[in-house]
Amino acid sequence: MLFKLHSRATFILILFLLFGCKSQETKTNKDFELVPAWAKDAVIYELFVRDFTPEGTFKAAEAKIPYLKDLGVDIVWLMPIYPIGEKGRKGTLGSPYSVKNYYQVNPEFGNKEDFRSLVQAVHQAGMKIIIGFVPNHSANDYVEMANHPDWFMRDANGNFTREVKEWSDITDFNYDNPRLRLHIIDIMKYWIEEFDIDGYRFDVAGMVPDDFWKQAIPEIRKVKPDLFLLAEWEDHKFIDFGFSADYSWKILHDLYDLRKYSKTVSQVVKTYQSKYDRYFPEGRFLNFIENHDEQRCIKKFGKTVFKPYTAFVFAMPGLPLLFMGQEFGDVTYNGSGSLFEKVTISWQAFDSTMFHFYKKLVDLRHNFPVNKAQWQKLKIDDQQRTMVIAETFEDKALLLILNFSNQTQKVSFSLPAYLDQLVNKSVLEWFSGKRIKLSENNEIPVSANDVKILLR
Numbered sequence: 001m002l003f004k005l006h007s008r009a010t011f012i013l014i015l016f017l018l019f020g021c022k023s024q025e026t027k028t029n030k031d032f033e034l035v036p037a038w039a040k041d042a043v044i045y046e047l048f049v050r051d052f053t054p055e056g057t058f059k060a061a062e063a064k065i066p067y068l069k070d071l072g073v074d075i076v077w078l079m080p081i082y083p084i085g086e087k088g089r090k091g092t093l094g095s096p097y098s099v100k101n102y103y104q105v106n107p108e109f110g111n112k113e114d115f116r117s118l119v120q121a122v123h124q125a126g127m128k129i130i131i132g133f134v135p136n137h138s139a140n141d142y143v144e145m146a147n148h149p150d151w152f153m154r155d156a157n158g159n160f161t162r163e164v165k166e167w168s169d170i171t172d173f174n175y176d177n178p179r180l181r182l183h184i185i186d187i188m189k190y191w192i193e194e195f196d197i198d199g200y201r202f203d204v205a206g207m208v209p210d211d212f213w214k215q216a217i218p219e220i221r222k223v224k225p226d227l228f229l230l231a232e233w234e235d236h237k238f239i240d241f242g243f244s245a246d247y248s249w250k251i252l253h254d255l256y257d258l259r260k261y262s263k264t265v266s267q268v269v270k271t272y273q274s275k276y277d278r279y280f281p282e283g284r285f286l287n288f289i290e291n292h293d294e295q296r297c298i299k300k301f302g303k304t305v306f307k308p309y310t311a312f313v314f315a316m317p318g319l320p321l322l323f324m325g326q327e328f329g330d331v332t333y334n335g336s337g338s339l340f341e342k343v344t345i346s347w348q349a350f351d352s353t354m355f356h357f358y359k360k361l362v363d364l365r366h367n368f369p370v371n372k373a374q375w376q377k378l379k380i381d382d383q384q385r386t387m388v389i390a391e392t393f394e395d396k397a398l399l400l401i402l403n404f405s406n407q408t409q410k411v412s413f414s415l416p417a418y419l420d421q422l423v424n425k426s427v428l429e430w431f432s433g434k435r436i437k438l439s440e441n442n443e444i445p446v447s448a449n450d451v452k453i454l455l456r
Contacts, residue, residue: 037226295335427454
């Protein structure tokens, strides 16, 4: 939910910097796995029902399931599906993060049976489905406001209000009220029990009191222990609370800065290493180069430049995310500015070359156990703007060679003793399908802003 193009990302970042590092360790509930087995190596696909198809309905989204299956998606993440408030609405159709009734679906998308059919079809295709949930606030005309005004934040004059003034189409919940807490937990249970969804993505999770999560997570996991729960925040405390994963904005911002030449390759790897060391193996984090709050990566990085940045996100441990249309080069959707109107992604501008690149990255995740592998830096060259990363698991090995510079680089590296199984062996170059032979000392040419992945 982003009600101003700049305000939300800035606001979240400020809160994170102020409070994110102050979390206290809490005891993890051992009655469930934080990351269910089916999600440990998942590729996630985020979509907004309104804009995923020209029709903007559950039925039209269901018709696209074979496409998502062919792409290799493991988890389908639907942005909020509930009716949108009218009081203070922004734009013509309003933001899906301004929720009027949590027990209903947005009638523009269809009815509950249409949604049930979509969930069932996702499951029949061998995928899982999670939905967006907005625990911090509701629409200004939420259905329970008249009956329970004490469930909502009010100012000194008794008027409904919110913490972030720019978010004028919402009112914050009052988590000091125990009945409000039970109401929110009951809603969370409802969609699991009635429709068999597989988890939630919780909007601005860090703006909700910590003790609520300690209360709510065990309750909803009693209904379905193997839920996948994603927190839109960046703080390991959410893993301690029982979430499966959180965000990785620091990595994204470092990649942006690398593109602008204001950070080095070694600084990006250092940021990534810090996140990895904190989260693996128990928890996970979302690896992304774009989402519904961000500008399209081919706009921000450039269509001729994006490949090594995207390959880093997909080939390193974490849970890679695709946002609808990213895989074929859509530029119609424009981050938060597209939340309030009908902005269908441009299927007619489908770039098959780009789709093939992304599909190969998704296929890589299903052919090499990235999240089980141990990874090591073989070569980081800040002057060349190149990196070589080795990932190993049992008798499998992957070499990730990235060139972030604007010219072809001859990337030299030596294979250490633990990779002696690659010396004088033929390896597969993942994108071209060609086989090359490695020696103890190697020099691999990589085109400007490109990637080579070698697999054995």
